[in-house]
Amino acid sequence: MDGNQEPLREPSLTAPSHAAASPQVKTLRCSGCGNPLTLRGVEKSESIACDACGSVIDLTDENLRIISTFQSKIKYQPLIPLGGRGKIRGDLFEVIGYLRRAVTVEGTDYEWSEYLLFNPYKGFRWLTEYNGHWNFMKTTTQNLKKKGGEVSYLDKTFRHFQTTIARVVYVVGEFYWKVQAGETCTVTDYISPPLILSQEQTEQETSWTMGEYIEPETLWKAFNLTTPIPARIGVAANQVSPYKSQSSSFWTLFGYLFMAAVFIHLALFFLSQSKLVYDHRFVFQQKNKEKAIVTEPFDIRGHTSNVVIKTAAAPLNNSWLHLNMSLVSEDGRAYDFGREISYYHGTEDGSAWSEGGFTDEAVLPSIPEGRYYLRIEPESAASMVNYHIQVYRDVPQWSFFFLALGALCIPPIILIWRSSRFEHARWAESDHSGTS
């Protein structure tokens, strides 16, 4: 809804005379330069700053004395003009004051803008803007307590972000206190995105303001602004990480894909033949070495798939068995491969060790169906080794599953990386940039 379309109410005839007499907008002349000033704060304002001469006038003083004068060389132009009205979070507010504040951190000045908003029923609110990032703020009535760099409020834990000394460098419009040029206070920010808690401390008092990150587009629409929206620079202290909102739906999707991968693998597991197509025991003897063995032919059936050759050898006592093998089809295609089985053991410095084993498994992918035989050339240092060869057709492979899983993990890793980069950028502006 358009915030500027609120129907104007008729002035009440029964209202007390002092109230009925106050028109919608009052004007007065600046005590400093005579420039006409518009009063918008409906009796609440204690001071008003003239944008022509920088004088701040005490509205509670009948002679409208000048409290202080801002000698700013730069005239800041509020992005939302004074007098502008907009509906934020359901309530209509009018911009009545604008101030520019600055902090100096390690010799560098950082400045931001604060807009004082007013609604006669709801009171004051603030809009703050820094590097194109906006917050909608309200002073809390609660007395909040710090506990080890954290503040608990509204069932949320706010983490300390930074503590700085802020000074007022420029003002225009009305304020509910007597604003002074250069007045300072200690500002301590605590965050729980999209919320921020700001503690402002002066010698006289401590106040807490809670703010919520607000999209500039929302404000531009609420205040009916046609000016370009300043681009957002960097990451704001309490800006919600775009990766955080993504991640919950993302992890759900990841979960589904993971389950799909498991399901596909299980389906392949049960649908695959895993059929033993050849099984034979051999004996290697040193005297028969360099003699090649050619097995009986066996049938490999079904669609083109893998063939797994499992070998077990015994006895191997600090010895080895090398098998030069070839799976040969009747039409002459040969798949050559060499396998070695070895087992060594011993004792070193009082502790036993062993290396190798007695079994081996070789996978030949993409073997079309047909009639095959194995050609085996065994070699060994041992005088005699028994070995057992089994050939299986179409064995499900875990490697595909792990490959799929690995591919699935890439997007989460990118997300985690981006998210941590975002958090790093957020905390880089804080007092904790070294530790986060």
Added chain:
Amino acid sequence: MKKEVNCPSCGAPVVFQSAASVLAVCQYCKSTLVRHDLDLENIGKMAQLQADGSPLQLRTEGRYRGTSFNIVGRIQLRFEKGLWNEWHLLFDDQRSGWLGEAAGVYAISFPAQVPEKIPKFEELHAGQAVVLNKVIYEITDVEEAFCIGGEGELPFPIGPGYSAPAADLAGPGNQFATLDYSEDPALVFIGEYVEFEDLHLSGLREIDGW
């Protein structure tokens, strides 16, 4: 419990809606009338209140925790930070209460009798803990407020321009307490901050342009 009298100064009807009220300001001639057992004493004209832009006024109605109330009176105070109103509420169950209000901040409170000993005004300082009805409060502000004046009916007599030494205390959550040292022993008020919406106010003062 409603009692109607005639203003001894101008003859206009003056209504005491609450039995607890002892003071009423004649809405026509601003005479301040104090009710004694049988007679009515005119203690002089009440000071003009300052324009503060409050959306509340006498006869504004509202509701707090399910009980309806009517605004029957008001005290206007000046603190260093600005004007503050204490609106005297008469609830449907004849209970008296207060609605503190300034610049969009609303606070409901009731007079309380506490078993604990209340420290003297001179002993108070910000940050000090004070126990009221076994609840720990912390003093947030100690100030000598200035009473500008009042209107409607009030449960105690006030003169214009008296000073009201007072302390604000913050309790757990939205709870707060006020210690009012304009009487001896000090008056204790305990209550909570509330949102405008939660008071369901009607009969508000119309504000030009809003």
